[in-house]
Amino acid sequence: MADGIEKLTEVPVEFFKDGSAFVKKCSKPDQKEYFKIIKAVGIGFIMMGIVGYAVKLIHIPIRYLIV
Amino acid sequence: MAGFRLLDLVKFFLPILPEIEYPFEKISFDERIVYTVSCAVIFLFGQLPIYGLKKNAQFYIEDPFYNFRSIFSMQQGTLLEFGLLPVLTSGFIWQIAVGLRLINVNLGNRLDRELFQTGQKLTSFILAIIYTVIFIYVGYFDNVIKGYNPIEIGGNIPWGSYFLIGLQLCSWSWIITLLVEIFDKGYGFGSGSLCFLILESATNFIADLVGVEIYPLVNSNKFETYGASLNLIKNFKIFSPKETAFQIYHAFTRIQFPNLTQFYISLFSILVVIGLQNFRIEVPIRSTKMRGMNNIYPIKLLYCGALPLLFAYTIIANLKIFNYLFNFALSPYFPTLTFKLYGSRKVLNSTIISFAFSIIEAFAVIILSSWFANKWSFISGSSPRDISKQFKDQGISISGKRDVSITKEFNRIIPVASVSGAFIIAVVAVIGEFFGGLGKGVSVIVGVASAFGILEEFMIEYQQAGGSQFTNALSGFQ
Numbered sequence: 376m377a378d379g380i381e382k383l384t385e386v387p388v389e390f391f392k393d394g395s396a397f398v399k400k401c402s403k404p405d406q407k408e409y410f411k412i413i414k415a416v417g418i419g420f421i422m423m424g425i426v427g428y429a430v431k432l433i434h435i436p437i438r439y440l441i442v
Numbered sequence: 443m444a445g446f447r448l449l450d451l452v453k454f455f456l457p458i459l460p461e462i463e464y465p466f467e468k469i470s471f472d473e474r475i476v477y478t479v480s481c482a483v484i485f486l487f488g489q490l491p492i493y494g495l496k497k498n499a500q501f502y503i504e505d506p507f508y509n510f511r512s513i514f515s516m517q518q519g520t521l522l523e524f525g526l527l528p529v530l531t532s533g534f535i536w537q538i539a540v541g542l543r544l545i546n547v548n549l550g551n552r553l554d555r556e557l558f559q560t561g562q563k564l565t566s567f568i569l570a571i572i573y574t575v576i577f578i579y580v581g582y583f584d585n586v587i588k589g590y591n592p593i594e595i596g597g598n599i600p601w602g603s604y605f606l607i608g609l610q611l612c613s614w615s616w617i618i619t620l621l622v623e624i625f626d627k628g629y630g631f632g633s634g635s636l637c638f639l640i641l642e643s644a645t646n647f648i649a650d651l652v653g654v655e656i657y658p659l660v661n662s663n664k665f666e667t668y669g670a671s672l673n674l675i676k677n678f679k680i681f682s683p684k685e686t687a688f689q690i691y692h693a694f695t696r697i698q699f700p701n702l703t704q705f706y707i708s709l710f711s712i713l714v715v716i717g718l719q720n721f722r723i724e725v726p727i728r729s730t731k732m733r734g735m736n737n738i739y740p741i742k743l744l745y746c747g748a749l750p751l752l753f754a755y756t757i758i759a760n761l762k763i764f765n766y767l768f769n770f771a772l773s774p775y776f777p778t779l780t781f782k783l784y785g786s787r788k789v790l791n792s793t794i795i796s797f798a799f800s801i802i803e804a805f806a807v808i809i810l811s812s813w814f815a816n817k818w819s820f821i822s823g824s825s826p827r828d829i830s831k832q833f834k835d836q837g838i839s840i841s842g843k844r845d846v847s848i849t850k851e852f853n854r855i856i857p858v859a860s861v862s863g864a865f866i867i868a869v870v871a872v873i874g875e876f877f878g879g880l881g882k883g884v885s886v887i888v889g890v891a892s893a894f895g896i897l898e899e900f901m902i903e904y905q906q907a908g909g910s911q912f913t914n915a916l917s918g919f920q
Contacts, residue, residue, distance in 0.1 A: 393862070397859060398862060398866075409720070421644075421648065424649075427482075427645030431645060434487075
């Protein structure tokens, strides 16, 4: 029984050990790279949002027609 | 029953289900853009309200699902009432069934693959019908059906309206399923449902911030702007600091419309995800055919992207929908047993039970997504075995390792990467939810993380196509 419990706790502990070791080993983006990506993604995301929202605005007159 | 497979049951439906045909020849880059954009526009038209409901119905429906609506782009009182939930649920069911070897399918075989896809579509169609029946049976729309008062005793049950609403919900859900199929058969970029999710989360992000529509407040005669920051700017009174302070407080806490708290949670989640996206381990590789050809092969921390998180929330959303049904169906028999767990917002904010449940939910999200990440790293197209096979075909090997140990090496790295990535992203999402993100944080996490995958595919295609007519035409203006 005690063996079973030990096994049960072993999996998460092992997982945290492996995971934190992995994250430490990872190469991380430096600040310059990070800001560059944020700029690119941000512009893309906002552009997409604006286009999507513009289409949504077209709905307003249609909404008045059908409701 | 030897040789009988569940998949064969699908065969009966093969001739009667509508199907998107595979493209005859390779779709060119420009055509793919056109397909993607037009599908997206059709998808956005699902935000039109359901015919047969009152005006501004979305504010009068008592909403048990408010905290995961934005994740599946379920828009209240519109044709997208179920959003992408049927498609995603059926997709995950089939993938997991294959991953756990519950059904026997050989995805290398063309017929099997076709049956697999048809099975997904069929499940999605059936789920749409089930959800519709549940919603109408429980009386989700009763408050807002035109010309019907549920409180009035002896009033006629509006069978006609029920039928009409059900028809609209089902058929739109089927159209969404087919739109997703268009993407998945190679006409668009990336996976259809993820593409729609990105679009939806980006649109909501903008609309929540600067939406210009003006809606009436429920139970009062005031009006407010939909966008949180726009409403704040509009109500700014520079000469009355007390009023201004109240408005700022209100902008962060209003309930009926999006508030600034959700916006900042979304922003924070985006920044974290972009950072995490670039965490990777670089495995040094070398060519076995040519000497001195050294390179690196990156393994990302977010190996499965946001799929594990999406999976966890899909499960929870389905549980909540069925809980909604059982609460209603069982309440006459066990009035004391069934708490109103997912009742109105006020009830939810004030009870301790719901607090306990949100903690359980948070743990469930984390555990489910870690479990899924572990499974997914073996069943997806980029499992350790697939990658090492790919390496062998291209004559690549890991530096300092023999050919045979490539699979072993990847087996050591990839599951750890995908599980820890999924764990971290789930924790970020759960923290956002805890502070009142109401699913907005999760939806942008899923959106941004999937956007990277699709962007990658887009860039590769772009380079292979050697530019596009669109960019050539645009560069003419400069």
